[in-house]
Amino acid sequence: MITGGARHLGYDGACVLAGAGADLVITSRTKSSAEETASKLRQTYGVDVLSLELDQSSHGGVQAAVELAQAWKGRLDILLNNAGGGSGKSVAFLFDRDPRDIDSMINVNLTGVIYCCREVGRIMQRQGRGKIINIASIAALLGRDRRMYEKHKMMGQPVDYAAAKAGVLGLTRDLAALLAPSGVYVNAISPGGFARGDLPESFIDDFADGTALGRMGRDGIDLKGAILFLASPASDYVVGHNLVVDGGFEMWH
Ligand SMILES: NC(=O)c1ccc[n+]([C@@H]2O[C@H](COP(=O)([O-])OP(=O)(O)OC[C@H]3O[C@@H](n4cnc5c(N)ncnc54)[C@H](O)[C@@H]3O)[C@@H](O)[C@H]2O)c1
Numbered sequence: 001m002i003t004g005g006a007r008h009l010g011y012d013g014a015c016v017l018a019g020a021g022a023d024l025v026i027t028s029r030t031k032s033s034a035e036e037t038a039s040k041l042r043q044t045y046g047v048d049v050l051s052l053e054l055d056q057s058s059h060g061g062v063q064a065a066v067e068l069a070q071a072w073k074g075r076l077d078i079l080l081n082n083a084g085g086g087s088g089k090s091v092a093f094l095f096d097r098d099p100r101d102i103d104s105m106i107n108v109n110l111t112g113v114i115y116c117c118r119e120v121g122r123i124m125q126r127q128g129r130g131k132i133i134n135i136a137s138i139a140a141l142l143g144r145d146r147r148m149y150e151k152h153k154m155m156g157q158p159v160d161y162a163a164a165k166a167g168v169l170g171l172t173r174d175l176a177a178l179l180a181p182s183g184v185y186v187n188a189i190s191p192g193g194f195a196r197g198d199l200p201e202s203f204i205d206d207f208a209d210g211t212a213l214g215r216m217g218r219d220g221i222d223l224k225g226a227i228l229f230l231a232s233p234a235s236d237y238v239v240g241h242n243l244v245v246d247g248g249f250e251m252w253h
Contacts, residue, residue, distance in 0.1 A: 027053070
C-alpha cells in the first residue's frame with residue numbers, strides 16, 4: 001500500500017515495487033488520479049492495482065481505506081507512507097503563517113502517518129510480518145539556509161514541516177521498537193531535494209552546488225533502490241533506521 005502513489009516519489013515507489021512483482025494499493029486524494037496511475041501500472045507491469053481515494057488527515061478516511069486495502073487480497077505486506085509535502089501555496093514564514101496552515105501541515109505529515117501506521121500496523125502484527133517505510137526528509141535533520149530561497153524569490157519551507165518530519169523519525173524509531181518483536185519492520189527514508197520542473201533553474205544549480213554529488217535527486221531514479229531495499233527481505237536485519245538519500249547534502253551541512 002502506497003499513500004500518495006499517483007505521482008512523483010510515491011509513483012516511483014509504485015513502479016519499483018510493481019517491477020519486483022508486488023500487487024499494489026495506491027491512494028490519492030482524488031480517486032480519478034489514483035485510478036489513472038493504477039491503469040498505467042497495470043499495463044506496464046502486469047500486476048493487480050487497487051486505486052483508493054484517501055485524505056489521511058481524517059482517521060475515519062484512513063480506517064475505511066485500510067479496510068478496503070486489506071480485504072482486497074486478504075493481507076498487507078508493505079506500507080509506504082509517502083503522502084505529505086512542504087509548504088504548498090501557504091505563507092511559510094512562521095510569524096506570518098496562518099495557524100490553520102500549521103495544524104494542517106502537522107495533520108497531513110505526522111498525524112496522518114501515525115493513523116496509517118496504526119491501522120496497517122495492527123494488521124501486520126496479526127499477520128506476524130510486514131514492512132513499514134515512512135518517508136521523512138532531510139528537513140528533519142537540518143536547519144534550512146533561507147537565504148537561498150529568498151535569493152530565488154521562493155516560498156521556502158515552514159518550520160512546522162521540519163517539525164512534522166522530525167516527528168516521523170521519532171515515530172519510526174519507537175514504532176520499530178514496538179513492532180519488531182512481532183516481525184514487523186519499521187524504517188524511514190529521508191530524501192534530499194528532488195529537481196522538479198516548477199523549480200527555478202538557478203535554484204536547482206545552487207542546490208546542486210551544496211550537494212556532494214553535485215546534483216539534486218532525479219524522479220524516476222534516485223529513490224527507487226532505497227524503497228526496494230527496505231521493502232524486501234534484503235533489509236531483514238535493518239530496523240528503526242533512517243536511510244538518508246540526498247546525494248550527500250546533509251553530510252556537507
Ligand atoms: N520532493 C522532494 O524534494 C522531497 C524531499 C524530501 C521529502 N519529500 C517527501 O516525499 C514525499 C513525497 O513527496 P513528493 O515530492 O513526491 O510530493 P508530491 O506533492 O508530488 O506528492 C505528495 C503526495 O501526497 C499526497 N497528499 C498530500 N496531502 C495528502 C493528504 N491530506 N492525504 C493523502 N494524501 C495526501 C498528494 O496527493 C501526493 O500524491 C512527501 O512525504 C514529501 O514530504 C519530498
